[in-house]
Amino acid sequence: MLWQALTLQLGYNATLVAIGAMLLGIAAGVSGSFLFLRRRALVSDAISHATLPGVGLAFIVMVALGGDGRNLAGLLAGSAISAAIGLLCVQWLTRNTRLAEDSAIGAVLSVFFGFGIVLLTVIQTMESGRQAGLDSLLLGATAGMLRSDAILIAAGGALTLALTLILRRPMIMVAFDRDYAAARGLNIRQVDFATMALVLAVTVVGLKIVGLILIVALLIIPPVTARFWTDRTERVWQFSGLI
Known part of the structure; x- marks a missing residue:
């Protein structure tokens, strides 16, 4: 069974899910x-937890409009908006208050x-009858994925x-020397935005597979592990993708 899974021989649906999970992991x-x-690294934790209200609100809106509240595209869109708002809140608190970034993240x-938990509790009392499986976005549910979800x-x-x-x-340059990157003409804010947007995208897409709680591990453990093996930046992100 393990060899069949590694060689993608478990059938079309299982292969599709495996490829989707592999691309997400990389x-x-x-x-x-x-x-x-x-x-x-802690920013990823704030982004992942900030997706939950978006999931709840997206479900409520889709049900109110007569649609399927569990539509994955709609849930991911809602979670992306919610996570973006959470990220903006962290940045605003850091820049405009006395709070340090870690305090703002907390x-x-x-x-x-x-x-988000309050919204999920409210959803469970709704009479739509479509709430089943919604809490799988907390811890993920790879086995329950549909073909459209995997694609x-x-x-x-x-x-x-x-x-x-x-x-x-540009992201490597900004990470190591912001002043030098600015002198080279790079827009630091745009690079910061791109970095956060990519992390946000991975977080949102990974909700169905590993859930909002474990997606943080998928983002942080690979580079932390890779850092033990090499001092070269190029090797860090390459090893992280392989892990």
Whole structure:
């Protein structure tokens, strides 16, 4: 069974899910490397927990409009918007208050996750009858993926990986020397935005596979492990993708 899984011989659906999960894992390892190099690993935790209110609100809106509240594309869109708002809140608190970034992350993480849990509780009392499986986004449910879900996740993972590889040089430059990068004409804010956007994309796409709690491990553990093996930046993100 293990050999069949590794050689993608378990059938069409299982192969599709495996490819989707593999692409997501590579994208998470590579994009997480640049977050690790920036010493902002905790930001991924805030982003992942901030997706939960978006999932709940997206479900409520889709049901209210007469649609299927469990439509994955709709849930991911809602979680992306919610995560983006959470990230903006962290940045605003860091720049405009006396809070350090770690304190701002803790505040945003707690508030958004708590609000998301409240929404899930409310959803369970709704009479739509379509709530089953919604809580799988907390811990993931690879076995319950549909073909359309796997294709969506594979496409999202592949696109995120491609964009990360294209933008890797400016992200590396900003990670190690912001002043030099600015002198070279790079827009630091745009590079920061691109880095956070890629991490956000991986987080949102990975909700169905590993859930919002474990996606942080998928982003951070590979680059941390790779760092033990090499001192070269290029090797760090390459090893992270392989892990």
